[in-house]
Amino acid sequence: MKVLQLFCAVLLLHHGAYAQTENELAYKAWLDSMQNPNYIMENTLVLDDLYFVHTKENDQFGLVNFNKNNLADTDKTLSCIPGIALIKRGNFGSEPMLRGMGSERYTVTIDGMRLFGACTDKMDPPSSYIEPNNLSTLNYSLGSEDVLNSSGTGGCVNFGLKSPVFNAQDRFSGRAGLKYNSNFNGFDQLLDANVSLAKYALRGSFVHRKAQNYHIGGGEEVPYSQFEKLNYSLSISRLIQGNSLLTLSFLGDDGLNIGYPALAMDVGYAKAKLFGIGYYKAQWGIFKEVETKIYYNAVDHAMDDTKRANVAMHMDMPGSSKTTGAFIKAELPGGIKAKAEYYNNFSKAEMTMYPEGEAPMYLQTWPEVNRQHVGVALDKVTKIAEEINLQTGVRTEWVGSQIGSAIGQQQLSIFQASGGHNAHVLLNANTKVNIQASTKTKLSYRLSYGERMPTISEQYGYFLFNVLDGYDYLGAPGINKEKVVQNELGWQYQHNHIRWEMNIFHYAFWDYILGASNGAIDPITPAASGVKVYSNIDRASSMGGELSIMANLSKKSHVMLSGTYVVGKDHLFHPLPQIPPLKINAQLQQRVKRFLIVPEVNYSHAQLKVSAQFKEQSTAGYVLFNLGVHHSVPIKNGSIDLVAGVENIADTKYRAHSDLGNIMRVGRNFYLNFIWNFKSIRP
Amino acid sequence: MKTLLYLGVFTTLMFSCKKDSDPVLDPDDNLIEIAKSNSVDGLYQIKILSGEALYVGYNTLKVELKKVGSGEVISNASVSLVPMMDMGTMMHSCPIESNLVETSENNKYTFRPTFVMPSTDMASWALNFTAVIGNESTLFKVPIEVKEPEEPKLVMFEDIDNSKKYFIALTEPASPSIGVNDIKVAVYTKKSMMEWPAVDGLSFTIEPWMPSMDHGSPNNVAPVSMGAGLYQGEVNFTMSGEWEIKLEAFENENKIGEAMYTISF
Numbered sequence: 024m025k026v027l028q029l030f031c032a033v034l035l036l037h038h039g040a041y042a043q044t045e046n047e048l049a050y051k052a053w054l055d056s057m058q059n060p061n062y063i064m065e066n067t068l069v070l071d072d073l074y075f076v077h078t079k080e081n082d083q084f085g086l087v088n089f090n091k092n093n094l095a096d097t098d099k100t101l102s103c104i105p106g107i108a109l110i111k112r113g114n115f116g117s118e119p120m121l122r123g124m125g126s127e128r129y130t131v132t133i134d135g136m137r138l139f140g141a142c143t144d145k146m147d148p149p150s151s152y153i154e155p156n157n158l159s160t161l162n163y164s165l166g167s168e169d170v171l172n173s174s175g176t177g178g179c180v181n182f183g184l185k186s187p188v189f190n191a192q193d194r195f196s197g198r199a200g201l202k203y204n205s206n207f208n209g210f211d212q213l214l215d216a217n218v219s220l221a222k223y224a225l226r227g228s229f230v231h232r233k234a235q236n237y238h239i240g241g242g243e244e245v246p247y248s249q250f251e252k253l254n255y256s257l258s259i260s261r262l263i264q265g266n267s268l269l270t271l272s273f274l275g276d277d278g279l280n281i282g283y284p285a286l287a288m289d290v291g292y293a294k295a296k297l298f299g300i301g302y303y304k305a306q307w308g309i310f311k312e313v314e315t316k317i318y319y320n321a322v323d324h325a326m327d328d329t330k331r332a333n334v335a336m337h338m339d340m341p342g343s344s345k346t347t348g349a350f351i352k353a354e355l356p357g358g359i360k361a362k363a364e365y366y367n368n369f370s371k372a373e374m375t376m377y378p379e380g381e382a383p384m385y386l387q388t389w390p391e392v393n394r395q396h397v398g399v400a401l402d403k404v405t406k407i408a409e410e411i412n413l414q415t416g417v418r419t420e421w422v423g424s425q426i427g428s429a430i431g432q433q434q435l436s437i438f439q440a441s442g443g444h445n446a447h448v449l450l451n452a453n454t455k456v457n458i459q460a461s462t463k464t465k466l467s468y469r470l471s472y473g474e475r476m477p478t479i480s481e482q483y484g485y486f487l488f489n490v491l492d493g494y495d496y497l498g499a500p501g502i503n504k505e506k507v508v509q510n511e512l513g514w515q516y517q518h519n520h521i522r523w524e525m526n527i528f529h530y531a532f533w534d535y536i537l538g539a540s541n542g543a544i545d546p547i548t549p550a551a552s553g554v555k556v557y558s559n560i561d562r563a564s565s566m567g568g569e570l571s572i573m574a575n576l577s578k579k580s581h582v583m584l585s586g587t588y589v590v591g592k593d594h595l596f597h598p599l600p601q602i603p604p605l606k607i608n609a610q611l612q613q614r615v616k617r618f619l620i621v622p623e624v625n626y627s628h629a630q631l632k633v634s635a636q637f638k639e640q641s642t643a644g645y646v647l648f649n650l651g652v653h654h655s656v657p658i659k660n661g662s663i664d665l666v667a668g669v670e671n672i673a674d675t676k677y678r679a680h681s682d683l684g685n686i687m688r689v690g691r692n693f694y695l696n697f698i699w700n701f702k703s704i705r706p
Numbered sequence: 707m708k709t710l711l712y713l714g715v716f717t718t719l720m721f722s723c724k725k726d727s728d729p730v731l732d733p734d735d736n737l738i739e740i741a742k743s744n745s746v747d748g749l750y751q752i753k754i755l756s757g758e759a760l761y762v763g764y765n766t767l768k769v770e771l772k773k774v775g776s777g778e779v780i781s782n783a784s785v786s787l788v789p790m791m792d793m794g795t796m797m798h799s800c801p802i803e804s805n806l807v808e809t810s811e812n813n814k815y816t817f818r819p820t821f822v823m824p825s826t827d828m829a830s831w832a833l834n835f836t837a838v839i840g841n842e843s844t845l846f847k848v849p850i851e852v853k854e855p856e857e858p859k860l861v862m863f864e865d866i867d868n869s870k871k872y873f874i875a876l877t878e879p880a881s882p883s884i885g886v887n888d889i890k891v892a893v894y895t896k897k898s899m900m901e902w903p904a905v906d907g908l909s910f911t912i913e914p915w916m917p918s919m920d921h922g923s924p925n926n927v928a929p930v931s932m933g934a935g936l937y938q939g940e941v942n943f944t945m946s947g948e949w950e951i952k953l954e955a956f957e958n959e960n961k962i963g964e965a966m967y968t969i970s971f
Contacts, residue, residue, distance in 0.1 A: 336918070376947070378918035382970045384947030386884065433885025437925055437942040486944070545921040547944060 116151030128177030167473025240676030285684025390431020763859030863963030904935025
């Protein structure tokens with residue numbers, strides 16, 4: 024699976040350099056132009072349909088077939104990006120961190136559609152509801168850079184879904200795959216198919232994963248770490264007059280019986296349904312590339328403790344999140360990209376505890392909160408000189424929030440807090456200078472200002488237990504928006520057989536949102552150490568960098584190295600919690616005949632900069648060794664891809680610093696991945 | 707199919723109409739009849755109503771008077787009440803917020819006695835009303851049943867030298883909910899079998915507690931004296947379920963006792 028990491032790293036450096044038929048390429052370019060403005064292309068991973076080329080002439084660096092790896096989960100796809108780390112609560116649904124910042128600080132969209140998890144304990148980050156099999160692109164920005172996609176202080180991630188493909192050659196194409204993971208006796212199945220007609224194209228997909236408990240290094244089993252999920256999608260596109268496209272899409276994801284060993288409860292079910300209607304027109308009067316979309320999604324989530332032993336008191340914790348939205352995006356005259364969007368999110372979460380022989384205890388942890396967002400964004404790239412261009416973007420967003428339930432208002436009244444209803448205006452602005460300093464060197468500097476809304480938990484959360492520090496958290500309705508100023512320097516160098524890219528960043532936050540201990544309030548969770556109320560701390564900062572180096576050792580062997588480092592400090596210069604330590608990945612791609620052999624080393628330094636306020640312990644460093652072997656066999660009307668490998672060869676017992684609950688990660692795992700690609704060629 | 711559709715529309719309309727036109731609730735609508743009795747002279751009938759069956763603690767009674775025969779409602783009488791417990795060997799009364807009522811509301815006279823013990827086989831309660839109608843005085847003797855509530859609503863303690871008995875009756879919250887609730891208690895002492903005066907000027911501390919979760923709630927307001935033996939404060943319930951409310955009573959800064967109530971909703 025680590026080949027995937029390699030693949031991603033390669034793509035970071037060699038995006039776009041893939042071989043496809045002209046027809047497909049043209050179509051891809053068309054779609055990409057809709058989804059990914061060029062200037063953020065460098066942060067876009069193209070995940071779809073890359074062809075592994077065997078012939079020596081084409082034996083270029085990094086042309087690894089992603090098809091083979093489509094049974095990687097979304098977590099692994101994300102974790103291969105320098106600057107992204109994962110918070111694990113078990114073996115499922117990890118929460119990505121962007122430069123050490125959790126999901127509060129960045130926004131997640133799926134094909135431009137906002138989707139919010141329905142779990143107050145962040146068991147279901149939006150990324151847990153999609154499968155790489157359905158993704159065509161993964162577009163991310165570290166920091167408040169991508170104003171078209173989001174407002175925020177930490178950046179954004181957009182998962183571009185695969186659209187049905189119009190293909191002149193293949194009327195029918197698809198793939199079927201199987202994967203086995205030895206460590207957790209996990210079986211995955213995949214099936215997808217694309218039908219291309221003259222005016223219509225249809226795509227359907229299906230993924231099923233089931234895993235038993237995993238084993239940490241040394242062989243110890245982690246109870247309650249099983250999971251099962253189904254993911255299914257169907258989309259249909261209609262070409263209209265050659266230059267516009269109407270697409271209806273549906274995506275469903277049902278997680279079942281998911282264990283979260285780091286938490287006190289598991290998940291009975293986690294279900295998401297996404298519906299979207301999109302319309303694209305290449306030219307509409309003076310507007311170019313007009314894209315508009317209307318969407319609705321519903322997430323239902325229920326925590327479950329019925330399978331746990333020694334439950335002191337049974338409780339139900341269901342949550343739901345519903346988002347309805349629409350946006351329109353276009354390129355205005357003068358090369359200005361513009362977007363207007365609206366969405367409304369409804370989030371509700373409840374807790375009912377059942378003490379023996381007593382009345383059930385009920386409260387609303389998210390008191391039926393409604394939020395409306397109305398945003399407008401503009402972005403433009405201006406050429407200042409032959410070697411210099413300037414990208415500027417600005418976004419403003421109005422956000423209104425209301426508590427919908429009487430119980431929620433009553434809960435709030437206990438704290439004599441006002442602000443059941445309130446509104447915020449957010450501003451994001453950035454400017455980036457790109458300088459082609461020489462044929463080998465490209466430099467960039469970015470200055471951006473960002474603001475973000477407090478999350479629903481931060482504003483209205485009601486006694487949310489945080490396993491990280493053992494406190495119950497209360498939202499603060501009157502909390503201020505968080506602000507950041509980000510400075511970033513980029514340096515890219517390419518010469519002959521070597522290429523590197525380096526980013527150095529600094530974020531200065533104002534009104535940084537963090538929990539502050541409040542001794543006057545009793546926690547409701549019996550094991551909790553106290554209550555923290557979300558509050559704005561004066562200042563916080565974060566700095567660090569990412570480095571990727573890639574070198575061709577020979578035509579058949581390539582080396583890649585990537586490192587990421589970040590330090591976060593609060594207003595008193597104490598470390599912020601859950602900051603990942605220095606991480607270095609090194610990979611070798613060695614081609615031996617028709618096989619690609621990929622040994623890899625993941626190094627993580629110990630994290631000693633821990634937050635005492637969050638009762639963090641230091642985390643030991645670790646080194647992991649992985650090995651993957653790829654093989655592809657062309658057959659009539661398709662190919663068969665085989666990937667086999669071992670992760671964590673030395674069976675090292677380790678955990679990442681950001682992981683919750685002192686749970687160790689997966690030990691040695693052998694995997695075998697089989698994919699059959701098929702197509703029927705038009706006569 | 708069409709019929710079904712019409713039916714659907716009709717039902718929708720019906721339900722939406724119902725929702726739109728919620729009638730203003732008559733507070734007397736929820737009253738149940740506790741007892742009915744004729745006066746000793748047989749000329750008048752008395753009907754006693756309350757929100758629930760009478761219990762040990764602070765009760766609110768609504769009393770209706772009618773003329774026997776004509777059924778004429780008597781709304782301008784001056785009515786007084788002396789509750790009486792007959793234990794065979796002895797008799798005693800109980801605290802009452804005001805034992806003389808001269809005005810009626812909705813043709814009902816309101817009394818608020820605090821029963822200090824339940825009816826048993828050996829001990830029975832009666833409500834002795836005297837109604838002055840015109841210039842005539844009419845007597846009613848109405849036997850009633852007083853039950854021990856599931857959760858005690860009345861706490862009795864004696865002060866430190868056992869010289870004085872205090873009765874602390876919880877009167878609110880009657881319908882508790884999540885959030886801020888008014889808490890009211892009525893405090894009386896026993897002077898003699900027949901004299902149960904109200905006690906003003908005490909001070910309280912308040913602590914709500916959820917025993918099964920082992921936590922309290924913040925920002926409660928201890929009840930303060932409002933006169934006539936009544937004290938009012940605020941109690942906060944962060945969630946529904948079973949709560950214990952502990953009130954510590956102080957007189958001149960000396961603790962004289964404490965009362966504990968359980969509220970479950």
